[in-house]
Amino acid sequence: MWNSLKSHHDKVADRRFETLFEDAGRAQDFSVAMGDMLFDYSKTNIDSEGRELLLKLLDEAGVAERRDAMFRGDKINETEGRAVLHTALRNLDGGPIEVDGKDVMPGVLDTLDRMEAFAEDVRSGAFAGQGGKITDVVNIGIGGSDLGPVMATLALAPYHDGPRTHFVSNVDPADVAAVLRQCDPATTLVIVASKTFTTIETMTNARTAKAWMSETVSDPAAQFAALSTAADKTADFGIDPSRVFGFEDWVGGRYSMWGPIGLSVMIAIGGDAFRAFLRGAQEMDRHFKAADWTENMPAMLALVGIWHNQVCGHATRAVLPYDNLLMRLPAYLQQLEMESNGKGVSMDGEDLATDSGPVVWGEPGTNGQHAFYQLIHQGTRVIPCEFLVAAEGHESDLHHQHQLLVANCLAQSEALMKGRDLDEARGKVADKFEGDELERQAKHRVFPGNRPSTTLAYPQLDPAMLGRIVALYEHRVFVEGAVLGINSYDQWGVELGKELATALQPVVEGKETADGKDGSTAGLVTFLKKYGL
Numbered sequence: 001m002w003n004s005l006k007s008h009h010d011k012v013a014d015r016r017f018e019t020l021f022e023d024a025g026r027a028q029d030f031s032v033a034m035g036d037m038l039f040d041y042s043k044t045n046i047d048s049e050g051r052e053l054l055l056k057l058l059d060e061a062g063v064a065e066r067r068d069a070m071f072r073g074d075k076i077n078e079t080e081g082r083a084v085l086h087t088a089l090r091n092l093d094g095g096p097i098e099v100d101g102k103d104v105m106p107g108v109l110d111t112l113d114r115m116e117a118f119a120e121d122v123r124s125g126a127f128a129g130q131g132g133k134i135t136d137v138v139n140i141g142i143g144g145s146d147l148g149p150v151m152a153t154l155a156l157a158p159y160h161d162g163p164r165t166h167f168v169s170n171v172d173p174a175d176v177a178a179v180l181r182q183c184d185p186a187t188t189l190v191i192v193a194s195k196t197f198t199t200i201e202t203m204t205n206a207r208t209a210k211a212w213m214s215e216t217v218s219d220p221a222a223q224f225a226a227l228s229t230a231a232d233k234t235a236d237f238g239i240d241p242s243r244v245f246g247f248e249d250w251v252g253g254r255y256s257m258w259g260p261i262g263l264s265v266m267i268a269i270g271g272d273a274f275r276a277f278l279r280g281a282q283e284m285d286r287h288f289k290a291a292d293w294t295e296n297m298p299a300m301l302a303l304v305g306i307w308h309n310q311v312c313g314h315a316t317r318a319v320l321p322y323d324n325l326l327m328r329l330p331a332y333l334q335q336l337e338m339e340s341n342g343k344g345v346s347m348d349g350e351d352l353a354t355d356s357g358p359v360v361w362g363e364p365g366t367n368g369q370h371a372f373y374q375l376i377h378q379g380t381r382v383i384p385c386e387f388l389v390a391a392e393g394h395e396s397d398l399h400h401q402h403q404l405l406v407a408n409c410l411a412q413s414e415a416l417m418k419g420r421d422l423d424e425a426r427g428k429v430a431d432k433f434e435g436d437e438l439e440r441q442a443k444h445r446v447f448p449g450n451r452p453s454t455t456l457a458y459p460q461l462d463p464a465m466l467g468r469i470v471a472l473y474e475h476r477v478f479v480e481g482a483v484l485g486i487n488s489y490d491q492w493g494v495e496l497g498k499e500l501a502t503a504l505q506p507v508v509e510g511k512e513t514a515d516g517k518d519g520s521t522a523g524l525v526t527f528l529k530k531y532g533l
């Protein structure tokens, strides 16, 4: 199928895809609706034939069977021998799901109730610090134990009515110090979020926070909670089991904010709003399971991604939310997509037959327009763009500003597609220049156009919509991974750096020499030591 797709691409690569809109039904035909969400992929070079070929990839890879196996709790994370069941965390009324013959749902729902009771106690003051009602919550975690909660807390800022929420992730002491400086230890709750409870950054920051707290309060551990799969390790750290919220190894780190890892979000917005967030995700799960492929938003989002990355060969994709509340969505998706599908070996241990998943990057619009869109419009590489835009913001008295935001979003996708040819460019400067200078100046003002983009449009970013959007991307990653034959649920590629950092620690501390290290590494240690390392 890859060959058929490539030859189809060769056939259509040079056409202006704008001409596809001569078919008056294109915008509708090349869009997917799910409830009040719309995914428009008509501003791409995908035509009916291309779409048919892409759809065949799903059958060839057995995506439907693999999807059902995931939801059922089969151990599809084969390199780690684990089920992949983040969907169980939002299966609020969806019936039993068995892993190793045991229904996991009673445990999931019980933990959710416990989280909610604790979150409400923190919010009401029933759970207090040693100096009174909790004013600040500090979530210490990294990767999947940070990016989801950070992204969601920012995204749901209009619903934030709990204590102030802070996030510490980096082992750089600048991070933890800056956060703790803003907090009063007597009224701060520290949440240590780590699936494994061994991650060096998180454990180091947690010990720093505990030492900071013990300078002021007599029982620092009493103001700590833990979110982890490792109950023994949370106990060793001194955290009372009543404030430990556990989960199982079938929840991957970057898929974990729906459960205990979302506690900081729940404290910020309250249990009801958090459940609405879960329900939104559950709706997307149901849609993904039931909808025909052409009407299936995650599947079509994935196929558009595959078309641009593996078929057209565009190595990156930009995620451009015209919704400032989603300012950390690109960073969140970087982990979700790149840690999941950034692999060169297929499930059966063979070298991947295609390129792995793309580089994902982005910033909110309109900010990006004044920074990197220059390259998107006129650079020599094509960057498929994925726009997100809401019909309505949360600042109703500033709706005119929201309208300006939307106009910018739609204008960008139009500009990317249409471009501006040399004739038009000449017309723009004909009154200022003439002759050779006119030609030269005009050339700089040409926009090649024919650059693809998609737009995800929705009414408003409320908790349920955020749940739907994030679940949409999760399932997109699943489909892309399944088509590429990748295990999207392990992350062996992060291990080597961790091992070498541990080995280098005695060297940077001056307890061991850099003998045996390569010249560059040894030279850098020497240089940094000279200046105070």
Ligand SMILES: O=P(O)(O)OC[C@H]1O[C@H](O)[C@H](O)[C@@H](O)[C@@H]1O
Pocket (backbone or CB within 6 Å): 142, 143, 144, 145, 193, 194, 195, 196, 197, 198, 199, 202, 253, 254, 339, 491, 494
């Ligand atoms: O939650 P933790 O066990 O502390 O893990 C935090 C993060 O660290 C690892 O390096 C993985 O690459 C991530 O997938 C994970 O989310």
